[in-house]
Amino acid sequence: xxxxSGRVLVVDDNKxxxxxxxxxxxxxxxxxxxxxxxxxxxxxxxxxxxDVITLDVVMPRLDGFGTAAQLRADPRTRHLPLAIVxxxxxxxxxxxxxxxxxxxxxKPFEPAELVRVVRRLVERKDRRxxxxxxxGRGRG
Numbered sequence: 001x002x003x004x005s006g007r008v009l010v011v012d013d014n015k016x017x018x019x020x021x022x023x024x025x026x027x028x029x030x031x032x033x034x035x036x037x038x039x040x041x042x043x044x045x046x047x048x049x050x051d052v053i054t055l056d057v058v059m060p061r062l063d064g065f066g067t068a069a070q071l072r073a074d075p076r077t078r079h080l081p082l083a084i085v086x087x088x089x090x091x092x093x094x095x096x097x098x099x100x101x102x103x104x105x106x107k108p109f110e111p112a113e114l115v116r117v118v119r120r121l122v123e124r125k126d127r128r129x130x131x132x133x134x135x136g137r138g139r140g
Contacts, residue, residue: 103120
């Protein structure tokens with residue numbers, strides 16, 4: 001086995017929710033790094049280099065939609081899979097789609113569904129990267 005299932009950056013201002021997501025993903029072999037809000041996410045994303053980011057919507061300083069929009073505007077993070085973990089109202093889903101979010105998970109969520117969503121996004125990213133490396137670029 002090639003090791004962990006991937007690295008996930010969990011962004012939520014609620015410490016209990018952050019810990020719940022972290023524990024459930026770590027039990028499934030993911031490496032998890034957390035951030036308290038969107039501003040902290042943007043501060044650490046290039047250092048952490050996650051495979052997937054989960055975002056709450058309502059957070060201080062920078063909300064999930066603003067964070068998603070800034071991640072999409074940066075060429076280094078433009079293709080990072082993003083999942084909104086929130087109440088997922090119709091407005092949130094529409095705003096998330098506009099911001100380029102890849103998946104939505106409604107709170108309260110089932111841990112198995114969380115793992116399924118994150119795993120699917122990691123696999124999608126891996127497939128995209130494999131296609132990119134077959135275009136003639138070597139290691140390095």
